[in-house]
Structure formats: C-alpha cells, structure tokens
Amino acid sequence: MNREATKKIRIGDITIGGGSPIAIQSMTNTRTEDVEATAAQILALEKAGCEIIRCAVPTMEAAEALAEIKKKIHIPLVADIHFDHRLAIAAIENGADKIRINPGNIGDAGRVQAVVDKAKEYKVAIRVGVNSGSLEKALVEKYGGVTAEGLVKSAMDKVHLIEEMGYDNLVVSIKSSDVMMCVEAHRRIAEVCPYPLHVGITEAGTLLAGNIKSSVGLGLILNQGIGDTIRVSLTGDPVEEIKSAKLILKTLGLRKGGIEVVSCPTCGRTKIDLIGLANQVEQMAADIPLDIKVAVMGCVVNGPGEAKEADIGIAGGIGEGLLIKKGQVVKKVKEEQLLETLRQELLSWNE
C-alpha cells in the first residue's frame, strides 16, 4: 500500500501514515535507567531534528524511568521490549506513546493479549517488528532459508494475531541487514498491509557502511511510495542517524527546508583547504533556517560556473576567494574571511 493509503496512526502528538510527512526517528544508546543521560541524549536528538525517540526497556527500572524521561523531553517516546510482557505493560503505564514488540518472543497468546489489552486501554500504538535474524524456524524451512516472503508472512501472521485480539492501532516493521532482501520484503508487504510501515536497514554498520546501506535501501523503498517513518541505524552517535535520515529524505524530494551545501571534490587546481572549509560551512549552515543551496568550490577558474545552480557560493583562490550569487561573482575576499562573509550573507538573506 502506497504511503498515501495506509492507515493514520497517532504516536503522542505525531501522526504517521495516510500521507503524513515521513517521520524521522532514532534510538537512544544510553542506559534507559539513567534518566539524566537518556533525557540529555534525547534533547540533543530533538535539536538535530529527531521526531520520535525509542528507548530500550530491558528492566522494570527502565520501564519506570520512562515516566521521568517523558517529563524532560518534547517528542513521542517509544518503548522497545523483548521477551517480558510485564515490561511492555509497565512501559505503557509509565507513559510510552508506542511500544515495539515482537509477539514471537513475548510469550504465549495470553501474554500478548495482556499487552494488547493494556495498549487498548491507554490508546497506545503497537509496532509489530520482525527481524531476519529471528525469523521462525518453520518459516525458514518452508521458504528454504531466510527470504523476503518468509519475513512478510511472519509479520502478517503477527498483525493478524493482534487484529484477532481486537486491536488495529498498529505499525509494522520488517528488518533485514540484507539490503536487497529488505527492499523486496517491503515491496511485498506494501501490497498486503494497511498499516504504516517503519522502515530501516538493521545492523547497517559503522558510519560509512551504515550510511551507504541505509541510503540505498531506504532510497529504493521510499522512492516506491512505501514507508511512513524511518530510522537510519548506525554504529555511532545517534545524532549522526538524524543527519543522515534528513539528507536521505531531502535527496529523495520527500522533505524540504534547510540549507543544502554542495561542494566540489577538489582537484589539482585547488589551492585552499577546501575539505576543511566545506565542513565548516556545513556546520555553520546547519542552524540557519533557510531553504537554499550553498556551493563551496575549490577554484576561481571553474568554481563560479559550477556554482551556477546554487543560490550563493564561495570559490577559493590563492590567499583569497570569490563570493558568488547565482553564478555571478559579487565580491572578492581574503581567504580567512570567506567563511564569515558567507555567514553574514546567509544571516541577512531575507532582509
């Protein structure tokens, strides 16, 4: 089902599905029991643009900490639970806006029913998640290994189980670290699942590998009109996940806003520290609320021409550089003043 046609599900004050903007989420990597550290990380993630946050709830102390964490943050909080249905119930009672469970590892039907009843009482959405690493043996045997078909069957079995228990406030996720299997599984599940899909590539890897796998996987899935909320999984600071997720959505034309910094790859003509300068520009521009393109070019020979499609740009020379607007050179400035000159231009952009 195309994202326009999925059911709308509320998570705190955010709606996903039914054509709502694709929400960016991440997961804390602090101990959830440590309220101060977890809340501080969530506030940093909020600042970076995170819209929904998930915390692992491995203990009763963590479930109870959710109530305190919620008082300190401003975005919906999702509790991630494995194995123990009592933790899911406690997380809901302590204010979780959504819970993520794998009904396959939460216990017998009675325990799943107890969680569903509590979610219903508090009107809290349940994300039903299946993962290629924990696909049921029977499905592995039936489909001759871990396959996209098997993942979809596993997810839909769990969806039907919860529907039969009288609840349809659901979000579904199927994850695989095999990117192309993940893409195929999403294509298939979108045909049969009316609920919003949480999309992510699991165990994607460190910064480089994780970003590439997530960009390719999410790009192929989202570009088919599939996916309602995303998480980029990286082994690193979760703030990096948010930056990557925003860039993926912007690149696909699924989100507007923010300064896009483009920079040349540098070559034998480059006479300034362009790599350092491009990074500084990216950092400086991150907090300026403009929807424009800024070019950072390495030389005054090709720079102005190549920066033509940008709204504003700088091009480095020897000890000095050019300020360019819409491909026209408007000013010559000393190299050490390039960054500040650009910053002033951006700050007074709308004047």
Ligand code: SF4
């Ligand atoms: S803009 Fe200049 S320095 Fe950068 S790649 Fe092009 S020719 Fe080389």
